[in-house]
Amino acid sequence: MNSKEITIQISEAANSLNLKKWDYGASFSNDYSVQVDKGEAKQLKASQKQILTLRVWNESNLVGITTTSDISESGIKKALNQANIASDFGNNNERTEFSPLAKDPIEFKDSKKRNPVGIKKLLTLLREAEVKLLESHDSIKSVPYNGLSESFYERVYANSDGAFRSYTKSQAALYLYARAEEKNKKPRSSGSVKLGYGVEDIDVESCIKDASTKTISHLNYASIKTDKYLICFSPESFLTIINAFSSMFNARSILDGVSLSNKNSIGEKLSTEALNIYDDGLHEKNISSSPFDGEGTPTKRLCLINKGRLENFIHSESTARIFKTIPTGHAGLGSKVSVSPDWIVVEKSEENTDLKTSLDHSKYEGEFVYIEELNAIHAGVRASQGSFSLPFDGWLYKNGKKISIESATVAGDIKYLLKNIVNIESNQEVTTSGISPHIWVDELSITGDA
Amino acid sequence: MLSSQIKSNEIVFGSCNKDLLEEIISYGIELGADFLEIFIENTDNSSVLAEEDIITSVSPSFGRGAGIRIFKEKKDGFVSTNDLTKHGLMRSVSQAIEMLDITENKKKEVFNGLNNHRDYSLSKKKWINEVPSIHEISEKLLVSTKSLKKNNKIITRKGSYSRNLQEVIIASSDGTYASDIRLHQTVGLNVIASDAQYRSSGSRRFGSSGMPNEFRLWDHEKAANDVFESSMNMLYAEYVDAGQMPVVLANKFGGVIFHEACGHLLETTQIERGTTPFENKLNEKIAHESVTAIDEGISEGSFGSLSVDDEGMEPEKSVLIKNGILKKFISDRAGELRTGHKRTGSGRRQNYSFAAASRMRNTYIAKGEHSKEDLINSISDGLYCKSMGGGSVGATGQFNFAVEEGYLIKNGKLTNPVKGATLIGEAKEVMTKISMCGNDLELAPGFCGSISGSVNVTVGQPHIKVDSITVGGR
Numbered sequence: 001m002n003s004k005e006i007t008i009q010i011s012e013a014a015n016s017l018n019l020k021k022w023d024y025g026a027s028f029s030n031d032y033s034v035q036v037d038k039g040e041a042k043q044l045k046a047s048q049k050q051i052l053t054l055r056v057w058n059e060s061n062l063v064g065i066t067t068t069s070d071i072s073e074s075g076i077k078k079a080l081n082q083a084n085i086a087s088d089f090g091n092n093n094e095r096t097e098f099s100p101l102a103k104d105p106i107e108f109k110d111s112k113k114r115n116p117v118g119i120k121k122l123l124t125l126l127r128e129a130e131v132k133l134l135e136s137h138d139s140i141k142s143v144p145y146n147g148l149s150e151s152f153y154e155r156v157y158a159n160s161d162g163a164f165r166s167y168t169k170s171q172a173a174l175y176l177y178a179r180a181e182e183k184n185k186k187p188r189s190s191g192s193v194k195l196g197y198g199v200e201d202i203d204v205e206s207c208i209k210d211a212s213t214k215t216i217s218h219l220n221y222a223s224i225k226t227d228k229y230l231i232c233f234s235p236e237s238f239l240t241i242i243n244a245f246s247s248m249f250n251a252r253s254i255l256d257g258v259s260l261s262n263k264n265s266i267g268e269k270l271s272t273e274a275l276n277i278y279d280d281g282l283h284e285k286n287i288s289s290s291p292f293d294g295e296g297t298p299t300k301r302l303c304l305i306n307k308g309r310l311e312n313f314i315h316s317e318s319t320a321r322i323f324k325t326i327p328t329g330h331a332g333l334g335s336k337v338s339v340s341p342d343w344i345v346v347e348k349s350e351e352n353t354d355l356k357t358s359l360d361h362s363k364y365e366g367e368f369v370y371i372e373e374l375n376a377i378h379a380g381v382r383a384s385q386g387s388f389s390l391p392f393d394g395w396l397y398k399n400g401k402k403i404s405i406e407s408a409t410v411a412g413d414i415k416y417l418l419k420n421i422v423n424i425e426s427n428q429e430v431t432t433s434g435i436s437p438h439i440w441v442d443e444l445s446i447t448g449d450a
Numbered sequence: 451m452l453s454s455q456i457k458s459n460e461i462v463f464g465s466c467n468k469d470l471l472e473e474i475i476s477y478g479i480e481l482g483a484d485f486l487e488i489f490i491e492n493t494d495n496s497s498v499l500a501e502e503d504i505i506t507s508v509s510p511s512f513g514r515g516a517g518i519r520i521f522k523e524k525k526d527g528f529v530s531t532n533d534l535t536k537h538g539l540m541r542s543v544s545q546a547i548e549m550l551d552i553t554e555n556k557k558k559e560v561f562n563g564l565n566n567h568r569d570y571s572l573s574k575k576k577w578i579n580e581v582p583s584i585h586e587i588s589e590k591l592l593v594s595t596k597s598l599k600k601n602n603k604i605i606t607r608k609g610s611y612s613r614n615l616q617e618v619i620i621a622s623s624d625g626t627y628a629s630d631i632r633l634h635q636t637v638g639l640n641v642i643a644s645d646a647q648y649r650s651s652g653s654r655r656f657g658s659s660g661m662p663n664e665f666r667l668w669d670h671e672k673a674a675n676d677v678f679e680s681s682m683n684m685l686y687a688e689y690v691d692a693g694q695m696p697v698v699l700a701n702k703f704g705g706v707i708f709h710e711a712c713g714h715l716l717e718t719t720q721i722e723r724g725t726t727p728f729e730n731k732l733n734e735k736i737a738h739e740s741v742t743a744i745d746e747g748i749s750e751g752s753f754g755s756l757s758v759d760d761e762g763m764e765p766e767k768s769v770l771i772k773n774g775i776l777k778k779f780i781s782d783r784a785g786e787l788r789t790g791h792k793r794t795g796s797g798r799r800q801n802y803s804f805a806a807a808s809r810m811r812n813t814y815i816a817k818g819e820h821s822k823e824d825l826i827n828s829i830s831d832g833l834y835c836k837s838m839g840g841g842s843v844g845a846t847g848q849f850n851f852a853v854e855e856g857y858l859i860k861n862g863k864l865t866n867p868v869k870g871a872t873l874i875g876e877a878k879e880v881m882t883k884i885s886m887c888g889n890d891l892e893l894a895p896g897f898c899g900s901i902s903g904s905v906n907v908t909v910g911q912p913h914i915k916v917d918s919i920t921v922g923g924r
Contacts, residue, residue, distance in 0.1 A: 037722070040524070040525060041525045042526075042722075043525070043526050043527075043528060043805065044526070044527040044546075044549040045527070045528045045529070045530075045805070046528075046529045046530075046542075046545050046546070047530040047531070047803055048530070048531045048533070049515075049530070049532065049803065065508075065509060065510075066509075066511060067509070068512050068513050069515060069532050070512065070513055070514055071532075078512070079512075082510045082512070085584075086508045086510055086584070089498075089588060090508075091505065092504075094506070119548075120551065141724075142723070144723035144724055186876075189844065226693060257605050258606060334507070334509065335507040335509040336499065336506050375850070376840070376841060376850050376852075378842075379839050379840035379842060379851065380872060382651065384651055385650070387869075389852065389871070389922050389923070390872075391842075391844075391848070391872070391922075407874050407875070407920065408922075409850065411870060411872070411922060411923060411924050412924075445923070447693075447872075447874070447920065447921070448920075449874070
């Protein structure tokens, strides 16, 4: 069945059960991936998946939901029945409706959908990449974590009011994580991930080079003394922090009492005036972009922080109604509709005269810690309290030398961090989770065991 | 002898699928596979969320699918599908054969048909009717969140329940033919407390396997008191000062440190990748002599227990470390094939879309002879980690864990609560520093995410003392 046929089938089944109001979100995917081990194929995977999430409204206009991978005729009927039963427990205090924007026109850019190259080609490419990475430096002994994959998927949203949206996409990913060993030293690891619309779009050579350079750069390591340091966040690590505390921008989190913001926080000064942050799911560099969210609301660019001040929250249909605004295209379909950012873009605003522009990670000669990548976000972030304590990969720059830091954590508070931004470099870099320049923050605590 | 007559063109749960399974396996073996395994599942799940004094989410879900794995020498091809028809499963076999580039028709392996059906589900078919209804769950969750409302500093109260019922069929070309029904239930409470600029949170989760009545027996009042006290104790806590110090890790979920820092490194998947420092250390001392560690899947009702693993093997009790000496690795089929370590009934996966891998089940440090007080009294200046958050281990064995609820130890006594602590170390080193084990072993349920998805586990230990560890703070 294609998505149109599924919609007809759901409509007919709903009619037969006297369910007049319903919507659904679905995804259908085919994924292929390979892993190698020292030139040999290790695991080759293919999967065909379908997921259907159905909501129905009962006579009291309360919503019930069911998710299933069974889209047979009987599966759809069972899902509608289960959703109908669940609607008896629908939340009367916070009602859900169709998005008022579910039938608005959506911006359809070229999806750049590619054709599958097939498992054999994936295997050949990954084998070659592994060999090149192993040959790039004597100390690189293995590439324990590696993979090359391609996915082809369709996402659909439709409702009983006549909304129907669908798009198809392809995506490919390469990751190479190398392990380097030298005599009388601890093994060191690092890696690189590259995404593309298809395998041909992935810059394999730069992935190999990044993985090799990063891994080798950690060979010369030392412990760091526990103290407060001037920190330079890489674009990737700064985006990790912003995403980890995105509940600050999230209307759902505010209503749930787990955000640092409240309903009246719009306009609050959070940072230097030099900082702008947007959520831009449709950005041309966002390979995973989706033209609509789980409720069918069109995706759009939204300013979250404008010249250091909180400008907008991200919304679903129900949170927007409570906040007396319109949905922003950030909803995920669920019994309780979730809200989350798409793709964060960090920029330097026009009001940037207070920045210390001499702080440039490629030129600055003073002492600072460069945080390349933050780890264990799930364990070290207290989003509702604003605090974090996170292990990281990075280097100490001191006396003109760059030394990899062994086993250390950076700890602080997100509000303190944002207020203590002392420079936002000019060049933005594209990462897998958004775009950001290097960001400098003064006086953050680092714990090491030196 | 193979059955030649096909009785069904689709897998039917609760029926005999032997003929169809044999035909599919024969097909793969005849095409040149060394080994073929079929894992088929049917799930019926539901979850309920109570926030403050209302039910805000009821989420039922159901699904079915199959994962087919073919080995050719030491490499494997894995295909997953939602199509459980004969045609769909045959197509998946063909796809796996093609992926592995098996072109030779010369038949090497012989499939002699499936063995007698080991049906572990016989006594479990009634479970679906014995678990609490959504209505019953909702009522109890609402009573639980009400119990959390003990003062006006509690600003957020949540109670959550989830139930996963999984019916599985496992068949493979070595004759394995088993089926089972698994039931996992978890319930959790969370609060956020706030007073002026101070904020804290508290959470506890409870879980069981194979006990449909367990939620009804759950002592929600005790749980609510525990979560409330934890959040109040931590509300005005100061940030811990960073540094090297001795720590005492509490029992139950304190065992997460062993799970993350050592347990994962004893899975054969880590040997396959060359990422464990313990690879060639069998029968060598890798931990303090006070440490004996066990991984097993047989404790009745424990969250990581199972009647049969996802590769059709009954789980065993594996003594991983005995008095500091490494005795065994946790192994699955691929692990045995690629590393030579015998399977331990630890082949596990989140669902049909993952190939099984060697994974922990109920993993714990065995009890010692000391009381909790003995451990604390032995420290003049250190940290007591009463409740641990999550953690992770890097590819070279470095680990870190968040401490949710911590107290300073001064002159052998517990003193002020402290927040923001993270324990940082290296598996190889910390295992030699566990110098005292308490006599109060307890297990706690959790979810472990790794190569084959998220699986139910328990972690556990008695109170233990680590002589020195890096504590990250402010």
